[in-house]
Amino acid sequence: MGETRELDDGFAKAAESERPRVGRPLFARTRRTDTPASTSAEATVAAPALASAAIPVSPSKAKAGLLQELDASDERAEEALNKRVPLWIKAAIAASLVGIMVLSFAFGRYPINPVELVQTLGGLINNWLAGVMQGAFGVTIPLVDVDPKMATALVNIRLPRILVVVMVGAALAVAGASYQGMFKNPLVSPDLLGASAGASFGACLALLLDLSNIYVQLFAFIGAMVAVGGAVWMNKMVNKYDAILGLVLGGMLVSTLFQSCTSLVKFMADANDKLPAITFWLMGSFSRIDQADFWMILLPMVLGFVMLILERWKLNVLSFGEEEAKSLGINTKRVRLIVIFASTLIVACSVAVSGIVGWVGLVIPHLARAIVGPNYKVLLPASMFIGASYLLLVDDIARLVSSTEIPIGILTAILGVPFFIFIFRHNMKGW
Amino acid sequence: MALEAMEKGGAAAAVDRGAVAGGAGASAAASAWRVHESGGSLLKVHDLHCGYGRKEIVHGVSFDVARGDFVCVIGANGCGKTTLLKNILGLIKPLSGEVTMEGKSVLHLTDRERAQMFAYIPQAHTPPFPFSVADVVLMGRTPYVGRMSRTTPEDRRIAWRAMCLLGIDHLAQRTYTKLSGGQQQLILVARALTQQPDLIIMDEPTASLDFGNQQIVLSRMKDLAKTGVSVLMVTHDPYHAFYCADRVIVMKDGLIGAEGAPRDVMTREQLEDIYHTQLNVIDVELSTGSRTTVCVPL
Numbered sequence: 001m002g003e004t005r006e007l008d009d010g011f012a013k014a015a016e017s018e019r020p021r022v023g024r025p026l027f028a029r030t031r032r033t034d035t036p037a038s039t040s041a042e043a044t045v046a047a048p049a050l051a052s053a054a055i056p057v058s059p060s061k062a063k064a065g066l067l068q069e070l071d072a073s074d075e076r077a078e079e080a081l082n083k084r085v086p087l088w089i090k091a092a093i094a095a096s097l098v099g100i101m102v103l104s105f106a107f108g109r110y111p112i113n114p115v116e117l118v119q120t121l122g123g124l125i126n127n128w129l130a131g132v133m134q135g136a137f138g139v140t141i142p143l144v145d146v147d148p149k150m151a152t153a154l155v156n157i158r159l160p161r162i163l164v165v166v167m168v169g170a171a172l173a174v175a176g177a178s179y180q181g182m183f184k185n186p187l188v189s190p191d192l193l194g195a196s197a198g199a200s201f202g203a204c205l206a207l208l209l210d211l212s213n214i215y216v217q218l219f220a221f222i223g224a225m226v227a228v229g230g231a232v233w234m235n236k237m238v239n240k241y242d243a244i245l246g247l248v249l250g251g252m253l254v255s256t257l258f259q260s261c262t263s264l265v266k267f268m269a270d271a272n273d274k275l276p277a278i279t280f281w282l283m284g285s286f287s288r289i290d291q292a293d294f295w296m297i298l299l300p301m302v303l304g305f306v307m308l309i310l311e312r313w314k315l316n317v318l319s320f321g322e323e324e325a326k327s328l329g330i331n332t333k334r335v336r337l338i339v340i341f342a343s344t345l346i347v348a349c350s351v352a353v354s355g356i357v358g359w360v361g362l363v364i365p366h367l368a369r370a371i372v373g374p375n376y377k378v379l380l381p382a383s384m385f386i387g388a389s390y391l392l393l394v395d396d397i398a399r400l401v402s403s404t405e406i407p408i409g410i411l412t413a414i415l416g417v418p419f420f421i422f423i424f425r426h427n428m429k430g431w
Numbered sequence: 432m433a434l435e436a437m438e439k440g441g442a443a444a445a446v447d448r449g450a451v452a453g454g455a456g457a458s459a460a461a462s463a464w465r466v467h468e469s470g471g472s473l474l475k476v477h478d479l480h481c482g483y484g485r486k487e488i489v490h491g492v493s494f495d496v497a498r499g500d501f502v503c504v505i506g507a508n509g510c511g512k513t514t515l516l517k518n519i520l521g522l523i524k525p526l527s528g529e530v531t532m533e534g535k536s537v538l539h540l541t542d543r544e545r546a547q548m549f550a551y552i553p554q555a556h557t558p559p560f561p562f563s564v565a566d567v568v569l570m571g572r573t574p575y576v577g578r579m580s581r582t583t584p585e586d587r588r589i590a591w592r593a594m595c596l597l598g599i600d601h602l603a604q605r606t607y608t609k610l611s612g613g614q615q616q617l618i619l620v621a622r623a624l625t626q627q628p629d630l631i632i633m634d635e636p637t638a639s640l641d642f643g644n645q646q647i648v649l650s651r652m653k654d655l656a657k658t659g660v661s662v663l664m665v666t667h668d669p670y671h672a673f674y675c676a677d678r679v680i681v682m683k684d685g686l687i688g689a690e691g692a693p694r695d696v697m698t699r700e701q702l703e704d705i706y707h708t709q710l711n712v713i714d715v716e717l718s719t720g721s722r723t724t725v726c727v728p729l
Contacts, residue, residue, distance in 0.1 A: 073600075077591030078584060080603040081565045192688050313580030317570050320558050327520055328626070329546025329574030374560035377580070 037108045085372045085382075093371070093382055097389045100396075104162050107396050120150045138277055160294045165286055165395045166388040167301050168354050169364075171346035173387025174380055176361025177368065178308050178339050181315040181376060190347045190361040193247065193340065194254035198227025199351035201258040204265040204278050213288065216281070217296070217352040222350035223258070230254045232340060243322065243336065284355035284409030286395055297349040304346035305384070311339055312376040319376070356409050359416030360391055366423045472533075473498045473661055474519070474630055479528035481511075487526060488514045489687040496630065496663055501656040503672040504665045505697075506682035507705050512665045515682070516634055519663070520727065521545050546574035550623035552633040557613035561606045564618055568594055568603075571625025573601045593624035595665075597651055613644025620651060625659075631655075633664040637671065649675055669697055669712075669726035681705060694724065702726060 106117050123144040130141035175190035183192065191197070202223025206216040218416060234250035269275045314335045317325045325332050350357070367390075368382040391408075394415060398406045459541040474496040482488035489511040496502050504512050517523045519530050521537050530537040532548050540548070543662070550571070572586040582590075594600045597617050602610065607618060616636055623631050633652070637645040653675040656662050666672055672679050672693050681688040681697045683705050689696045699712045716722050 074588050075593050075599075077588045080600065081587040081591055083563070083565065083582075083604060088714065181560070186559050219596055310578070313573070316562070316566065317573055320570070321553075321556075322520060323517075323520075323522055324553055326522055326542060327546060327549065327551035328570060329543040331542045334706075338552065369560065371664065374562050374565050 004357035007324075015064065025218065029130045033245070085378050089371065090258040090382075093385045093389075097385050097392075099386055099391045100389050101162055101166070103156055104392055105154060105394050107151070107400055108158060109399070110149075112150060112153070116147075116150060117154075120146055120154060124151060124155065156291065160284055160291045161289045161395075162392065163294050164297070164353060166288045167359065168286075168350040169352045169360060169391030170384035171301060171304070171387075172357060172360040172391070173364035173368070173383040174305065175306055175343035175347050177365035177376070177379055177383040178315060178343050179361075179364055181319040182336060182339050184197050184319050184321060187362070187368065189358075190343060191255070191358075193231040193251035194227035194258060195344055195347045196223040196351060196356050197255040197262070198223040198225070198230075199348060200266070200282055200356060201227075201262045203281055203352075203355070204269075206260050206271050207278050207281060208265050208273075208274060217293075220352040222347045224351055225344060227254045228344040229339060230257075243333070246377040247336075247340075280407065281355050282409070283407030284412075285405065285407050286354055286398075287405050289353065293353045297353055300345050300349050304342040304349075307342035308339075308346075309380055311335055311342075315339070315376040315380075316374075324368070339402055340358070354408070357391070357412055358409055359420075360387055361379075363416050363423065364390055364422050370423055370426065377384045449624075451625050462464075473500075474663070475529075475531045476515075476519065477529045477531070477729070479515070479518060479525050479530060481514055481523060481525040481528070483514070485521070488685050489518070491528065492682075492685075492687055493528075494680055494687065494690060495662060498661055499656070499659050500652070500666070501662045501675055501677045502680060503676035503678075503693075503706070504663070504680045504682060505667070505669060505672055506688075507707070509681045510640075510686040512682055513634055516632055516663070516665060520549055520551055520632060543574045544628060546628075548629045550626040550628035550631045552616075552623050552631060554635055554638050555612050555619060557608050557615075561608045563608070564594075564599070564602045564607050565590075566603050567607045567618055568621045568625055571622040574626060589627065590621070590625045593621040596624065597621050611644065612640050613647055616640060616644070616648045617651065620648070620655075624655075630661045630663060635660065635665055635667055638667065640703050671704055672697060673724045673726070697724075 063295070087260035105121070106112055106114060109165045112120070123146040126141065126144050127146065130143055133139040133141055172190055176188070179188045179190055179192055184376050199220040200223070202221070203216050205223075206219035223280075228251075231247060231250035234253060235246035238246055238249070266275060266278055269278055314325075314330050317328050317330055318332065318335060320328075322332055325335075347361075364387040365379070365383050368379055368386050371386070372382045373379045391412070394411050395408055398408045398411050472495060476495070477493050479492045480487055480490060480702060492511075492515060494502075504515070508513050514523070516526050519537065521530075521540065521542075524538065532540075537545065537548075567584065569582055569588045571590060572582055575586065576582060591600070591603075594603060598622060599614065599617050599621060601616060602618070607615065612617070619636075636652075637648055640648065651673060652662060652664070656675070656677075664671075664676075676693050678691065679693045680690050681696055681701060688705065689701055697712065699710065700711065702710055710726055711729060712724060712726050714724050
């Protein structure tokens, strides 16, 4: 009742503030009977409410008056409709990622204290700049001595790992957020269409065949792409009218199929060496990351991010459902294929280099939504930053907690559950 | 309504749309709405056969909607009303026949062009995410925004006028999902106006609303129609058709049973025939002195 009451107040308020001269409600106006001039086209579209029985107002005057009032209210349009996420929130999200990246440089098996960290990083940047300046302009900058051991640890081991973790975290979170909008369901994660199951099978197959690491990654990538392609194809085959339902079913079927195949591979694998390797791969880890991994996934990752970011407004509309999105002018089929392709591309890259890292794609979009709201224009970038920060933090924990590194897939799941409960209880922004 | 009388009607529509797309010019301010002279032919449905797959549900339907018309479609469940609307909106391809808007076949339009002509108001439902009302109304600009999907001040001005017009401007910063059904429905109406369509199509917009909210939404629609907006509405309640329609189309088993002014078409015999129930159609005098017609089951 409270809300109805408020609605009525709203109408009363609107009528009062905009038309103080007449005591009639906003739309009290008749077309065919009120004024003698009603045969003219102008009268047909004359202003509501101003032409009252008590105070006859000519249509043109009425129009001018109403337009003036609406013009005056235009000033409030920007204030009311162009509300943005406060700058300090955006700055805090970006700063936390930078902060965690710096921390990640310092932490590790080979401890580097902050002073050494700054000295070494500064020295490396100085020496790099010196090389560039020397080559390009012939300007000589004095070189700084850098501890080679520290330099190796930072540049060859920690830097690629940090960059890859950042990309994977951003990829899983942004893919999860996109899928949640597209499937109109906040409980969806990026492996809905079978990407993880396909990647697992591909990687397990490569491990079973004793192929080298690069092939494991390649097989995982192809497996993910094939699985999602299969789900999309099944949707096309079985279902003509409800694409979302068809895709979810297709994803379930493909996932089940590939999971069974993975089990079969495990069953056939040698229990002494290959089965542990497979099991370990499936738990996910960033411990083997090197520079080559970073360069390999850079291009497809950036491509996928750009494609998703370009569709971010359409994801808002898609979350209202197929028919509404279509009636608002969106080629839903095309947008869906773009979102599925881009998400699968970045998730496949992630899984290929890191194995299965669950929960990030489900939890982070909720956290981002709690902070910046559900509008995809800000939600997608926010998810990327927060996903990157979160995964980097979890990876630091994985590196530091025990002498042998804990597989990151285990940690994201263990931390994900309480985290999810916390977000659900404190997400005051709706649903 | 930000009423800019477009006295020239049809031909001016394209020009006006261009002006709006052009954006920033403050002097173009007056043309935030495209309102046309009544009576010009707008939508023509010609011998439309449609259905799902090979199953034909609508067997050859022809009718016109003129500019400024408020047309209601009534009929029993399953008689093809919604299927008809979906075809007009271009959501399903017809089996045969044609739907044209101002002489252009709807089938050949892109989704974007179609959305600039038709606005669809579904039953209010709750999306999964807590969008703000401002976000929801601004979605009406989707068929006009560019590749980067940025809304311009002009877009926001148009959305704002729609909200002021419907008296929901005070809700702009509220959360859409937390509002009542009636408020949500008015927000969807504002979103439809923000699309600046030639024709607003509604599929039982009041079906999930309580009695008071039904009346609020219907009276707003009726008043909007008076300002030159054309409306095609499917409804289950004969009283709604009596209340706001200029013209009624009665559908029966995928065909048009009757078409005309509400009083002429919605007779006791006709309504008993389509709803398979006994009823009375009664003229009553309201306490305000005006007369209306109601339909009461026996």
